[in-house]
Amino acid sequence: MRRKIYILIIILITIAIYINSLSNDFTNWDDGMIYKNPTIRELSLKNIKKIFTPSLNHTYQPLRVLSYAIDYHFWGLNPLGYRITNLIFYLLTILLIIKITETLLDEWNIKGATNTRVVFFSSLLFAVHPVHVEVVVWLSARKEVLLSFFFFLSFYFYIKGRMSKVSKVSFFYFLISFLSFVAAFLSKPTAVVFPGVIILYEIIRQAMISKEKVSFPLGVLIPFIIISLGGSILLIIIMQNAKGIKPLWGGNIWSNFALVSRTYAIYFKHLFLNSKYAATYPNPYHFKIDFITYLSFFIHLAIFLIIIWSFKHRKPIILFGFGWYYITMLPTSNIIPISHVIADRYIYLGSYGLILILAFTIEKIYTLNIRNLRPSMAKVGAIIIFSSLCLFYSFITIIQNKVWQNSLTLWMDNVEKYPKSDTALVNLAVVYSKIGEYKKAKELLEKELKILPFDYEAHNNLGVVYQNLKEYPKAAREFVIALKIKPGYPLAWKNLGGLYFELKKYKNAANLFENYLKRYPADSEIHYRLGLVYRKMGQYEKAIKEFKTSIKLTPYITTPYKTLGELYLKDLNDKGKALYYLKKALKISTKAKEKKEIEKKILIIKSSLKN
Helix, strand or coil: CHHHHHHHHHHHHHHHHHHHHCCCCCCHHHHHHHHCCHHHHCCCHHHHHHHCCCCCCCCCCHHHHHHHHHHHHHHCCCHHHHHHHHHHHHHHHHHHHHHHHHHHHHHCCCCHHHHHHHHHHHHHHHHHCHHHHHHHHCHHHHHHHHHHHHHHHHHHHHHHHHHCCCHHHHHHHHHHHHHHHHHHHHHCHHHHHHHHHHHHHHHHHHHHHCCCCCCCCHHHHHHHHHHHHHHHHHHHHHHHHCCCCCCCHHHCHHHHHHHHHHHHHHHHHHHHCCCCCCCCCCCCCCCCCCHHHHHHHHHHHHHHHHHHHHHHCCCHHHHHHHHHHHHHCHHHCCCCCCCCCCCHHHHCCCHHHHHHHHHHHHHHHHCCCCCCCCHHHHHHHHHHHHHHHHHHHHHHHHHHHHHCCCHHHHHHHHHHHCCCCHHHHHHHHHHHHHCCCHHHHHHHHHHHHHHCCCCHHHHHHHHHHHHHCCCHHHHHHHHHHHHHHCCCCHHHHHHHHHHHHHCCCHHHHHHHHHHHHHHCCCCHHHHHHHHHHHHHCCCHHHHHHHHHHHHHHCCCCCHHHHHHHHHHHHHCCCHHHHHHHHHHHHHHCCCHHHHHHHHHHHHHHHHHHHC
């Protein structure tokens, strides 16, 4: 009964601190994966097959995409549904952490009240920790909540399999563990480190806990290793093709290794000494080995000595906690350089290990027995420390939830906290541009380009700003610079073509869009734009062909249907076909105002046909 009560308390507290995030909108960081993603708009067997078909040019996270498709099926583009899904997986992960911690402590002969307190301390600290806000509240971080849920699920059933003395039951548990591991990999390929966690568990189980020698389950481990090795190769190939692997930080292998050391140490700060959480942090583009880097080496050396001591003195929680942290953080430690050196989402899975050590430390204070110190004082001290941490973490979490309310609040907060974050500067500039604050957007982009002069996205965005400020030559120059830096950059092609269209240079626009479609033939938006260009040029048959291609590629967007209807009505005086396409637009439209406008046009056409 007592156990059920503390589990209920943890769940209710978690819901309470995240409930203010449920009213948040999408951010512009959700555009690619959700808001503007045509792949999630259909939940059919054909589309599911497409989702699970690997592409060497894109990240392979099919379970994440499938989960969005399920959300879209039930919720459309209402962000509430997506947020509820994220929160549910977070709550399920917390329940798994409770079960895993209970099981491990029991196996390590840590029982009774001590077991209960360590489980309660660790699971509640994990639940309220603000470093997890990004994973729960950022909808495009779905991959992290799915990865962690299936990762913990796989580990739990592996433990159950090892503890079972009935071979058939063990096989069943190992099978669930393996399938869960595959699901974790399909959520995010960084799950490939899972065999390392199994080996860590086996080392502790055999060398520190078992009174008699236990055989190592190599036969069970082999399938996990095969998936892990194959997945690692696939992950590296995909990252290379998608330009996800960056040059060595600092320019050489030694400085990159130093950055890895520093990265691991920075996450200690993020877990225990940070109050300035943000969506992005400045990347060390001009990284040099400094005092902080040397300090990080000493921190890791100290931890290594603690690990040796814990192994020698049979302290499994310390060994497991640090081992879990270092193993699960490997893919994002920048051993292979990636786009963002530091991100809160990267530590979500690894944080369990360090939080477990923190909970164990609080428990040690709680049971402290020192001469001339009353036990009740130690207990009060431990409770004060634990309560203070929970209150502080909860307070920061609640505040950080509202930072993610929308794109403007997110990036304003980020730039205020970290004014040298190039990603934050660009994204805030994009938001300002959308709301018509072009001068503010211009200032931010110019500032960002001083940090990263070869940022093609910033040049493209600056071109958009200049275009809106009617500074057309400057706009064209920025789009061209973006294309020189990255010749295949789609947005710069689109925007330069759009600029030509605005300047009524229709031949230039047509030429640009035609060349673009040779590279990207499945871009429905550009087929539509090319149709607009042809219509302006009086080439109606070509325009109709492009509009129909756009409809075929994205049949759920109303604009091409409406434009085709207008073309047939105004340019070709074909009221029958105009009526046909306007009715199609009306059928798929989800906006009340748009529906009324289409209905009005349909009534006018029908009235004219009667006359």
